[in-house]
Amino acid sequence: MSARDSILATLRRNSPPPADHPLPEPAVLGEADASPERFSASLLQMGGTMLDRQQGATLDQAIALRFPKPGLMIRSLVPEATGTVRIADLPTPQAAEPVDVTIVRAAFGIAETGSIFLSEAQLHLNAIAHLTQHMVVLLDPAQITANMHTAYLRPEFHTARYGVLMSGPSATADIQGVLIRGAQGVRSLTVCFAPE
Amino acid sequence: MGMKIGLFVPCYIDAFYPGVGIATLELLERLGQDVTYPTEQTCCGQPMTNAGCVSDSAAAEALFVKLFSGFDAIVMPSGSCTHHVRSHFDAIEQTDAVRHVRANTYELVEFLHDVLKVRDFPWAEFPHTVGLHNSCSSLRALRTASMSELGEPAFSKPMTLLSGVKGIRFATPARPDECCGFGGTFSVTEEAVSARMGLDKVRDHFHAGAEYIVSADSSCMMHQQGCAERNRVDIRFIHIAEILNGARQ
Amino acid sequence: MKEKPVNHAAAAVAFIADKPHLDFHDARLWDMRQKRDAQMHLLPEWQDLRSRASAIKEHALANLADYLEEFERNAKSNGIHVHWAADGADHNRIVGEILEARGAKTLIKSKSMVTEECDLRPYLAARGVTVTETDLGERIQQLDDQLPSHIVVPSVHKLTSDVARIFARSYGTDPNADDPHQLAEAQRLAARPVILHADAGMTGGNFFVAETGTFVVCTNEGNADLSATVPGVHIATIGIERVVPRMADLGVFIRLLSRSALGSPITQYTSHFRGPQDGSEMHVVLVDNGRSARLGMADFWTSLKCIRCGACMNTCPVYRRSGGLSYGAVYSGPIGAIIDPTFNERKYSTLPYASTMNGSCTNVCPVKINIHEQLYKWRQVLVEHHQMPFVKREIMHMAGKLMGQPKLYRAAINGTETALSTLPRFALYNWLNPWGKNRELPAPVKETFHSWYRRNRPTAGRATPETVKTETKA
Numbered sequence: 001m002s003a004r005d006s007i008l009a010t011l012r013r014n015s016p017p018p019a020d021h022p023l024p025e026p027a028v029l030g031e032a033d034a035s036p037e038r039f040s041a042s043l044l045q046m047g048g049t050m051l052d053r054q055q056g057a058t059l060d061q062a063i064a065l066r067f068p069k070p071g072l073m074i075r076s077l078v079p080e081a082t083g084t085v086r087i088a089d090l091p092t093p094q095a096a097e098p099v100d101v102t103i104v105r106a107a108f109g110i111a112e113t114g115s116i117f118l119s120e121a122q123l124h125l126n127a128i129a130h131l132t133q134h135m136v137v138l139l140d141p142a143q144i145t146a147n148m149h150t151a152y153l154r155p156e157f158h159t160a161r162y163g164v165l166m167s168g169p170s171a172t173a174d175i176q177g178v179l180i181r182g183a184q185g186v187r188s189l190t191v192c193f194a195p196e
Numbered sequence: 197m198g199m200k201i202g203l204f205v206p207c208y209i210d211a212f213y214p215g216v217g218i219a220t221l222e223l224l225e226r227l228g229q230d231v232t233y234p235t236e237q238t239c240c241g242q243p244m245t246n247a248g249c250v251s252d253s254a255a256a257e258a259l260f261v262k263l264f265s266g267f268d269a270i271v272m273p274s275g276s277c278t279h280h281v282r283s284h285f286d287a288i289e290q291t292d293a294v295r296h297v298r299a300n301t302y303e304l305v306e307f308l309h310d311v312l313k314v315r316d317f318p319w320a321e322f323p324h325t326v327g328l329h330n331s332c333s334s335l336r337a338l339r340t341a342s343m344s345e346l347g348e349p350a351f352s353k354p355m356t357l358l359s360g361v362k363g364i365r366f367a368t369p370a371r372p373d374e375c376c377g378f379g380g381t382f383s384v385t386e387e388a389v390s391a392r393m394g395l396d397k398v399r400d401h402f403h404a405g406a407e408y409i410v411s412a413d414s415s416c417m418m419h420q421q422g423c424a425e426r427n428r429v430d431i432r433f434i435h436i437a438e439i440l441n442g443a444r445q
Numbered sequence: 446m447k448e449k450p451v452n453h454a455a456a457a458v459a460f461i462a463d464k465p466h467l468d469f470h471d472a473r474l475w476d477m478r479q480k481r482d483a484q485m486h487l488l489p490e491w492q493d494l495r496s497r498a499s500a501i502k503e504h505a506l507a508n509l510a511d512y513l514e515e516f517e518r519n520a521k522s523n524g525i526h527v528h529w530a531a532d533g534a535d536h537n538r539i540v541g542e543i544l545e546a547r548g549a550k551t552l553i554k555s556k557s558m559v560t561e562e563c564d565l566r567p568y569l570a571a572r573g574v575t576v577t578e579t580d581l582g583e584r585i586q587q588l589d590d591q592l593p594s595h596i597v598v599p600s601v602h603k604l605t606s607d608v609a610r611i612f613a614r615s616y617g618t619d620p621n622a623d624d625p626h627q628l629a630e631a632q633r634l635a636a637r638p639v640i641l642h643a644d645a646g647m648t649g650g651n652f653f654v655a656e657t658g659t660f661v662v663c664t665n666e667g668n669a670d671l672s673a674t675v676p677g678v679h680i681a682t683i684g685i686e687r688v689v690p691r692m693a694d695l696g697v698f699i700r701l702l703s704r705s706a707l708g709s710p711i712t713q714y715t716s717h718f719r720g721p722q723d724g725s726e727m728h729v730v731l732v733d734n735g736r737s738a739r740l741g742m743a744d745f746w747t748s749l750k751c752i753r754c755g756a757c758m759n760t761c762p763v764y765r766r767s768g769g770l771s772y773g774a775v776y777s778g779p780i781g782a783i784i785d786p787t788f789n790e791r792k793y794s795t796l797p798y799a800s801t802m803n804g805s806c807t808n809v810c811p812v813k814i815n816i817h818e819q820l821y822k823w824r825q826v827l828v829e830h831h832q833m834p835f836v837k838r839e840i841m842h843m844a845g846k847l848m849g850q851p852k853l854y855r856a857a858i859n860g861t862e863t864a865l866s867t868l869p870r871f872a873l874y875n876w877l878n879p880w881g882k883n884r885e886l887p888a889p890v891k892e893t894f895h896s897w898y899r900r901n902r903p904t905a906g907r908a909t910p911e912t913v914k915t916e917t918k919a
Contacts, residue, residue, distance in 0.1 A: 002529070003529040003530060003531040003535055003733075004529035006531060007513075007529055007531060007685065007731075007733045007737050008510045008513065008514070010733075010737035010738065010740075010741075011509045011510040011513070011685075011737045011740060012510045013741065014737060014738065014740040014741030014746075015506070015507055015508070015509060015510070015740060016503075016506070016507045016740075016746060017507065018504075018507040018508050020507065021500070021503040021504045021506075021507040021508075022500075022504060023500075023501065023504040023690060024497050024500050024501060024504075026691060026693035026694065027493075027497055027696070027697060028696075029490040029493060029494065030488065030490050030700075042710065045710070046709070046710070046711070046713065047713075093641065093674070093675045094641050094642075097637070097641055112700075112710065113710045113711040115711060115715070120722060126670075126674040126722060127671070127674040127675045129670070129674075130667050130670045130671045130674065130675075131671070131675070147696070147700075148695075148696040148699050148700045148711075149693070149696035149697075149700075150696075151696065152692050152693050152695050152696045153693065157657070157659070157692050157717060157719075158657060158692065160717070160719060161523065161718070161719050161720035161721065161722060162673075162674070162716070162717070162718060162719070162722065163716070163717040163719070164670060164714060164715070164716040164717070165711070165714070165715040165716075165717075166713065166714060167710075167711045167712070167713050167714075167715070168713055169713065170665065170666050170667035170713055170714070171665045171666065171713050172581045172582075172629060172665060172666045173598070173707075174580070174581040174582035174585065174598060174599070174600055174601075174629075175581070175585075175600075175603075175605055175608050175625035175628055175629060176469065176473075176603070176604050176605045176608075176625055177469075177473040177476070177601075178605075178625040178626075180625060180626055180629045182633075183581060183629060183632075183633065183665070183666035183667060183668070184579060184581075184632075184633055184636060184666045184667045184668040184671060185666065185667020185668070185670065185671065185713075185714070186667065205894050205895075207858070209894065210858065210893050210894045210895055211858055211890070211893055212887040212888075212890060213887070213890075214890055214892060214893055214894040214897050216894075217894030217897075217898075218894065218897060221898070221902075232905055232906050233894075233898050233902070233905065233906045234906050235895060235898065235899065235906040236851035237851070238847075238848045238849070238850075238851055238854040239848040239854075241845075241848065243841070243844060244841045244844060244845045244848075246802070246821070246824070247798075247824060247828070247833070247837070247841050248797075248823075248824025248825045248826075248827055248828035248833065249828050249833075249838070249841040249842070249845065250825055250828075251845075252841050252842055252844070252845025252846075253845060253848075254845070254849075255845055255846060255848055255849020255850075256845065256848035256849055258849065259848070259849050259851065284821075332801065332802070332803035332804055332805075336803065336804035336805070336807075336808065337804065343808055344482065345482070345760065345805055345808030345809045346492070346808055347482070347485045347486050347491060347492075371475070373805065374762055374805075375762045375801050375803035375805070377762065377763075377801060378801065379800070379801030379802065379803075380801075381798075381837075382798070382800070382801050383880065384876065384877055384878075384879045384880055385454060385798060385837070385879075386453070386454045386457065386763070386798070386799060387454070387879035387880070387882055387883065388454065388457050388458040388461050388882075388883070389454070389457045389461065389763050389766050389767050389799075390801075391882070391883035391884050392461050392467075392766050392883075393762050393763075393766060393801075394884065395883075396471075396766075418887050419884065421885070421887070422880070422884030422885045422886065422887070423883065423884050425884075425885040426883055426884050426885050
C-alpha cells in the first residue's frame with residue numbers, strides 16, 4: 001500500500017465520530033468599521049507608514065520627499081508613478097535585487113490589521129515584494145474591507161496563485177526580544193490612499 | 197440551618213498547621229453550623245492520583261466516602277483536596293454514596309460564599325496589608341475567582357469574604373494568577389523549578405507591599421513559606437480561615 | 446538497551462543557575478503573555494473565536510481523510526505536486542529526491558517544526574545539500590547546533606551576547622558587538638546572497654485549505670516569502686492535521702494565531718500559495734509521522750488541534766523557568782509534554798511530570814486544547830505502561846495503602862516506629878530530601894489538629910468504623 005493510502009486508511013479507522021463534530025457556519029465576527037482611519041491606525045501599529053501627500057503634490061514628488069537620498073533605484077509597477085528603472089529590465093529576482101523602492105497597487109486592504117493584499121496580478125514577479133528595500137503601496141480606500149472574516153470572502157483568494165497579506169514592514173524580535181523593523185524583507189512599507 | 201457538616205482536615209494541615217483546622221472548625225461553629233470531624237480520616241487520595249497512580253488512591257477514597265457519606269456537606273480548608281474529591285474521585289466504584297460525597301464537598305471559601313452566603317465577619321479585624329494567593333485548584337478548577345487568561349469580568353470569592361474583615365488592606369502582585377510551584381510531588385521531583393517559582397511568588401507579593409500572604413490553601417503556603425524563610429524574604433503567612441475567624445497578629 | 450528518559454529536572458537546575466538568562470527568559474515570555482492578554486481584551490468576540498476555532502479543527506480532524514483528499518484534488522488541479530510521507534524517513538527521502546532530480550545543491554528554508562521532527566538537515570547534509578535556515582532565530586539555532594527552544598521564537602533562551610559570539614564565529618562579525626540591530630543586519634546581509642543563488646526553497650505551512658488547495662504560511666521576517674518566491678522550486682512540508690475545510694475558516698485562525706503567539710494582531714506576512722508561478726515548481730509534502738495514530742487516542746487526539754502558536758509555553762511558569770531545551774524534544778513546554786510521549790513513550794515519560802498542572806496553558810490555548818487535563822491523563826497512561834521510576838512507584842503504593850488504614854496512618858503521623866517500620870524509610874526520606882535544598886521545612890508543632898480535637902471536642906467524631914474495606918473498580 002502506498003503511504004498515501006495507508007495514511008488515509010489509518011485516519012478513517014481512527015477518526016472520532018464525524019457526527020459528533022459538525023462544522024460551524026462561516027463566521028463574520030468583530031468590528032465592521034472599514035474606514036481609512038481605522039486602516040491607518042492599524043497600519044501604524046504594525047510599523048507601517050502612511051504617505052504624507054501635501055496638497056497638489058504629485059505621487060512622484062511625495063515619494064521623493066519620503067525617500068530623499070539621491071540616486072535611489074526606484075521601480076514603479078503603477079501608472080501613477082514613474083520610477084527610475086523599467087520593469088522589463090529586471091526580469092529575474094537576481095536582476096531585481098538592487099532595487100531600493102518599489103511602487104505597487106494593492107488589490108485591497110484590511111482595516112482590522114492594516115494589511116494590504118498583493119498577488120502576481122500586481123507584482124508581475126512575486127519576489128520583488130520581498131527583495132526591494134522599501135515599498136510604497138497605493139490603496140483605493142473603496143477597497144478596504146473591515147476585518148479578516150470579510151477579507152476572506154474576497155474573490156482574490158480563489159484566483160491568485162500567490163497572495164500575500166503584508167502588514168507593515170518585515171520584523172523580528174529574535175535577538176533578546178528587541179523589535180527590529182526590516183528583518184529580511186522590506187525595511188519599510190508605506191501606504192498611500194489613491195482611488196483607482 | 198440544620199445541616200450536618202463533616203469537616204475534613206487535609207493531612208499536611210493536621211500535621212503542620214493545626215491552627216488552620218481549629219480556625220475552620222471554630223468559624224463554622226461560630227456561624228451556627230453543626231460540625232463533626234470524623235477522627236479516623238486520613239487523606240483524600242490526591243497525591244497518588246495526581247502522580248498517575250490512580251489505583252493507589254482507592255483505599256483513601258473508600259475510607260473518605262465511608263466517613264463522610266452520612267453528612268449533608270463536607271467542608272475542607274483546601275482547594276486542591278476539594279478539586280480531587282469533586283473531579284478526580286475515580287479510583288473507586290461510583291456508588292450513590294460516592295456521588296453524594298462528590299456533589300456535596302466544598303472548599304471553605306466556596307462554602308462560606310456560595311452556601312452560607314456570609315459577607316460580614318464582625319468579630320474579625322486584621323489591620324494589615326495582605327496579598328491574596330489563589331491556589332491553581334481554587335482558581336482554575338473550583339473557579340473561586342476570575343482567571344486573567346480568559347478576560348472574564350473580575351470576581352473573587354476570597355476577596356469578597358476578606359472585604360468583610362475590619363482594617364484589612366490588599367496588595368496586588370504583578371502576576372496574581374501565576375502558579376507558586378508547589379504542585380504536590382512536583383515540589384520534590386522538580387525541586388529547582390518549584391523552589392524558584394516559590395521564591396518569585398513571595399518576592400512578587402513582598403514588592404507589592406504585602407505584609408502577609410493569605411490563601412485558602414496551606415500546601416501552597418507551606419512551600420512559599422519555606423522559600424521565603426530560606427531566602428530571607430520578610431513576609432508572613434496566614435490561612436484565610438484564621439483571618440475570618442478573627443485571628444489577631 | 447532501554448532508552449533513558451529525558452532528565453528535565455536536571456536540565457532545569459542548570460538553566461536556573463544562570464541568572465541573567467533565566468531572568469530574561471522569564472520576563473520576555475511573560476511579556477508575550479501580557480501582550481496576548483492585551484489583544485484579547487480588545488476583542489469582545491475572543492471566546493467565540495476560540496470556540497469556533499476548536500469546533501472547526503475538531504470537525505476537520507473527524508473528517509481528516511476526506512479533507513486531505515479534497516485538498517490533494519484541488520492542489521493538483523492548480524499544478525501543485527502533492528506527496529505523502531508516512532514518517533520522517535519518508536519525508537526526507539521525498540525532499541531528497543525532488544532536490545536530486547533538479548540537481549539542487551543549495552536549499553534555503555524557513556522555520557518548520559515538521560522538518561525538525563523529521564531531522565531533515567542532517568539527512569540532506571549527508572547527500573551533499575547545503576541547507577540554510579533563513580529565519581533569524583532558527584539560523585542562530587542552526588549555527589549553534591541546537592534545536593529550537595520555542596516553536597515561535599526559537600532562540601528566546603539566548604541573550605544578545607550569545608548571538609554576537611555565534612555570529613562572530615560564523616560570519617566574522619565583532620564578538621563584542623551587542624547591538625541587536627547590527628546583528629540582525631549582519632544576518633540580512635549574510636542571507637541575501639545565499640537566498641539569491643539558492644537552487645530550491647522550502648517552507649512549512651500553518652494551514653492548508655481543502656476547498657481551494659491553498660496552503661498558508663505566517664511569518665514576520667519575510668524570509669519564508671523569499672524562500673518561496675526567489676528560487677524556482679518551492680517545497681512546503683506540512684503536518685496532515687493542519688487542514689481547514691474552507692477559505693472562510695482562515696479568518697478565525699489568522700485572528701487568533703499571532704495575537705496568541707506574540708500579542709500582535711497579525712503576522713507581518715500572511716502568505717497564501719495556491720499554485721506555482723509560470724516556469725516554477727511547487728511541492729507539498731503532507732507528513733503523518735504518528736499523527737494518524739494519535740487521532741485514534743481517545744484522550745489525546747485533540748492535541749492535533751494545535752496551531753503552534755506557543756501561547757502555552759509563554760504562560761507556563763515551568764517552561765519559563767526551565768527553557769525549551771530542557772525538554773530534550775522537538776516540541777517543548779505544555780504542548781510538547783502531551784505530544785512528545787506519542788513519539789517515544791519511554792524517552793519522554795518524564796515530561797508530563799514537568800508541570801504543576803496549574804491549567805493556565807489550557808486557558809490561553811486558542812483552539813481550546815485541554816492541555817493540563819491531558820497531562821493528568823498521560824501520567825495515568827505512563828504508570829499503566831510501567832514508565833514511572835521504581836522508587837516513586839513504590840512510595841505511591843505504600844502511601845496509598847497507609848491512607849486506607851486509620852490506625853496505622855495516625856501512628857505514622859505521630860511518628861511512632863511501628864508505622865514507619867512498615868515503610869521503606871530510607872527510600873522515602875531520600876525521595877523527599879530535595880525539599881530542603883532551597884526551602885525550609887515547616888516548623889514542628891506541639892500537637893496535631895487530630896489530637897487537639899480529641900482534647901477539645903472529647904465526645905465528637907468517634908462514631909466511625911475501625912477499618913474500611915477497599916473497594917476498587919473491577
